[in-house]
Amino acid sequence: MSTEALSGLGGLGRRGHVIRIRGVTKDYERRQILRGVDLSIDPGELVFLTGPSGAGKTTLLRLLYAAERPTAGEIWIAGDRVDTMTRSELPRLRRKIGVIFQDFKLLRRKTVLENVTFVLRFHGVPPKEAGRRAYQVLKRLGLHHRQSAMPEALSGGEQQRVAIARALVYQPRLILADEPTGNLDADLAAELLSLLCDINYQGATVVVATHDHALLESLPARTLVLHRGTIDYDGRWPP
Amino acid sequence: MIRHSLAEGWLLLRSRGLVSPILAVALAIPISLAGVTVSVRQWLAPVVELGERESVVTVLLHPRLGAAERRSWIDRQAAHHSGWRLREVGREELAERLSRWFPYLEELLAREGPEMLPPMVEIVTAEPTGVAVLRDDAAVLAVGPTSSVNRMVGRVAGRFAVVLLVVAAALMAGALLFAGVWVHLELHRNAEEIAIMRLMGATESTVRGPFLVAVTAPALIAAATSVVITVVTVGWMARLAAPLGLTAAGPPWWVLLAEAVTAVVLPVAAAHVTLERHASTTGG
Numbered sequence: 001m002s003t004e005a006l007s008g009l010g011g012l013g014r015r016g017h018v019i020r021i022r023g024v025t026k027d028y029e030r031r032q033i034l035r036g037v038d039l040s041i042d043p044g045e046l047v048f049l050t051g052p053s054g055a056g057k058t059t060l061l062r063l064l065y066a067a068e069r070p071t072a073g074e075i076w077i078a079g080d081r082v083d084t085m086t087r088s089e090l091p092r093l094r095r096k097i098g099v100i101f102q103d104f105k106l107l108r109r110k111t112v113l114e115n116v117t118f119v120l121r122f123h124g125v126p127p128k129e130a131g132r133r134a135y136q137v138l139k140r141l142g143l144h145h146r147q148s149a150m151p152e153a154l155s156g157g158e159q160q161r162v163a164i165a166r167a168l169v170y171q172p173r174l175i176l177a178d179e180p181t182g183n184l185d186a187d188l189a190a191e192l193l194s195l196l197c198d199i200n201y202q203g204a205t206v207v208v209a210t211h212d213h214a215l216l217e218s219l220p221a222r223t224l225v226l227h228r229g230t231i232d233y234d235g236r237w238p239p
Numbered sequence: 240m241i242r243h244s245l246a247e248g249w250l251l252l253r254s255r256g257l258v259s260p261i262l263a264v265a266l267a268i269p270i271s272l273a274g275v276t277v278s279v280r281q282w283l284a285p286v287v288e289l290g291e292r293e294s295v296v297t298v299l300l301h302p303r304l305g306a307a308e309r310r311s312w313i314d315r316q317a318a319h320h321s322g323w324r325l326r327e328v329g330r331e332e333l334a335e336r337l338s339r340w341f342p343y344l345e346e347l348l349a350r351e352g353p354e355m356l357p358p359m360v361e362i363v364t365a366e367p368t369g370v371a372v373l374r375d376d377a378a379v380l381a382v383g384p385t386s387s388v389n390r391m392v393g394r395v396a397g398r399f400a401v402v403l404l405v406v407a408a409a410l411m412a413g414a415l416l417f418a419g420v421w422v423h424l425e426l427h428r429n430a431e432e433i434a435i436m437r438l439m440g441a442t443e444s445t446v447r448g449p450f451l452v453a454v455t456a457p458a459l460i461a462a463a464t465s466v467v468i469t470v471v472t473v474g475w476m477a478r479l480a481a482p483l484g485l486t487a488a489g490p491p492w493w494v495l496l497a498e499a500v501t502a503v504v505l506p507v508a509a510a511h512v513t514l515e516r517h518a519s520t521t522g523g
Contacts, residue, residue: 067438087518088443095440105435109254119439121243166439 017076018043018174018205019064024073024083026059026229033059035229036073041207043173046200048216048237049209051226057209058102060226061176064207065099066090077174095122098167100177104159106151106166112138113147116165123170137165140195156183164192168199175199177208181215193218240444248452251429255453262421263457266414267464267502273410274469274498278490279476280403283396290393294367299380300358309358312378316362323370324363330356411501418505419513422454426513433517447514454510455503462502466495 019041026034033056041047049057062068063075066082075082080093106115113134120130138144141161151159160183167175177196181189193215200206210216216223216237225233233239252259300309313325328336334353338345348356357380362370371385426433429450436446473490 065438090437091440091442093440094438099438101438105431105438107432107435109250109432118436122440122442122445 016043017041018045018078019207020074020076021060021063022074024060024063024070024075026056026063026068027071033229034063034070037229037231039224039231039234041205043205044200044203046197046206046219046221047208048219048221048223049207049226050211050213050216050223050237051232053211055226056229057211057226058178061099061178061207061209064176065094065097091122095170096172096174098170098172098175100160100164100167100175100180102178102182104151104163106159106162108151111148111150112143112154112162115151115162116169119166120170125170134165134169137169138162141165142191157185157188160184161188161192164195168195171204173204175204175206177206177210179210179212180208181210181212186214189215190218240448243445244448244452247449248456251449251453252456259453259457260460263460264464266417266421266458266461266506267468269410269414269417270461270498270502271465271468271472273407273414274465274490274494275472275476276403276407276410277494278469278473280400280407281491281494282480282488283400283403286396287393287400289389290391290397291365292389292393293363293365294384294387294390296362296364296367296370296382296385298360298362298370298373298382300360301378301380302357304358304378308378309360313360316373320364320369322364322366326361326363328359328361330354330358333359414501415505419509422506422509422513425454426450426510426517430517433514437518443518447510450514451507451510454506458503458506461506462499465498465502469495469498 017040019039021037021039024034024037025032037056037060049060051057059068063070064077064082066085070083073083077093078096080089082093085093107118110118113131116134116138117127117130120133121127125133135144135147138147141164143158143161143165146154146158151162154162160180164177164180167177175196180196181192184192189212196206196208197219208215220236223233223235223237224231225239300312304312309327313327317323317325330353333356334348337356338348364370367385367387367390369385370382373379373382433446433450469490477489
C-alpha cells in the first residue's frame, strides 16, 4: 500500500475540516430529503449521526462517499470538492474512505477472505500481503475461522463484521458507518464500538449513522440529530 | 491489471457454466446465416450482370429509302437517343447472315440477289424496350426483338440479390439485438458486484476488465463458430449447385472476416455501452 493511500486524507478541507458541507439539499423526485445542511467535521473526530427513519442519515452518508450527487450545495472531503468530481476522480476519493454499509454489500461469489482482500488490490497491495492483512483484521473481528466461508453461509452479524473488516483493512483516515450495529447483539455491538473508538483514537475520523440510543449513550461523542432533512441538534448526547 | 481481468473474467465465465458457449453459438447463427446469404448473393453476381449487358435490336427500314435518306435517318436517331449505337448492316452482310441462319434461303438469295433485301440497322442499347418507339416511324418496316431473356433473368436475379441483402441485414439486426440483450442481462446479473466494486474505489478499468473478458471469450467462440458454419454451409450449397451448372465458389474471405469481426465487436461494443450507462446511473 502506498504511503499516500495509507495516510489517505493528506489534504484537509477549508479551515482544516475533513468533511465540510455547505447548503446541501437533496431531492428525490419531488421529495426533499436534505434541506440546506451545513456541517463541518474536524480530523480525528468521532461523530454520531442520528435521527428517526427517513431523516436523511443514509442519504447524507451516500453524498459523502459520492454514491449520489446533491441537488444543491457543496461537499468537501479532505480538501477535495466531491459534488463536482468527474467519474474518473471518484475512485481516488473512495479509496480514502472506509464505508460500512447498512446492507453489508458483500460480493456473493467471493469468500470472506476474498471479500476483504479484493479492496486491497485497488490500493496496489500484493496478493500475499493483502491476504496477511485481511487475516489480521478478520482475526481482530473474530472471523478468522470463517475466512473460507461464502457470505450466504454467514449470519447477519458475521456478514456485518466482514463488511467492517473490509472497511478497516486499508486503514482509511475517514470511516463512514451506516447502522453498523444494526445486526449485532449487545456484546458484539459493544466490541464494534470499542474497535471504532480504537481506530478513532489512532487518528481516524469516524462518522456513525445510527438510531441506536444505547450506542449514543455509551460514548460522550459529538452527536448530530437529523430531523426532516435538517440538523436539529449538534452537541453531546443526550441533548 | 490484465491478470486481474483475466482471473476475474474466468471466474465470471465459470460461474455461468455452459450458458456462455450456448449464447456464443446462438449469436453465431444469425451472423453466419447473414454470411451465407451474402455468399449466395455473390454467386448471383454474374447473372445480375446479364441485366446490365447491352442488347442488339434489329430495325428493318423501308426498301425505298435511298442511301442518303438512310444515313440521315441513322444520324437523326443517334442524335435523339444518346444511349443508342446505330450501325447499318450492308445488304451483302445481311444476305450472308440469312443464308447462314436459314440455309433454305440460299438458293432464293442467289437467284434474286441481295438487292431484294430491305436495309437493316442494328441498334446496340442497354434499354432494348426503348427501341419499340420506332414501330410508329414511317421509315421502319419492323423492329425486334425489344425484349431480352438474359436481361429479364438478370433483373430477376438483381431483385433476388437485393432481397438476400435485406435478409442479411435483418439477420445482422437480429444478431445486434441478441448481443445487446445478452450483454444487458449479463451485466444485470453482475450489477450489484460492479456497483460494490465502484463504491470500494475500483477504477473503471478494474471494474470493466473482468466483465469485458467474460463477454469477449464467448464472442471469440461466436466468431469461430460463425466462420465454421458459413464455410460448411456454403460448401454444401456449392456442391448442390454444381450439377445445375452453376459455378458456385466458397464464401469470400471478406465475408468470413466481416463475420468474425462482427461476432466480436457487437458484444464488446454492447458491453461498453451497457457499462457506461450503468456507471452513469449508479453514481460512477
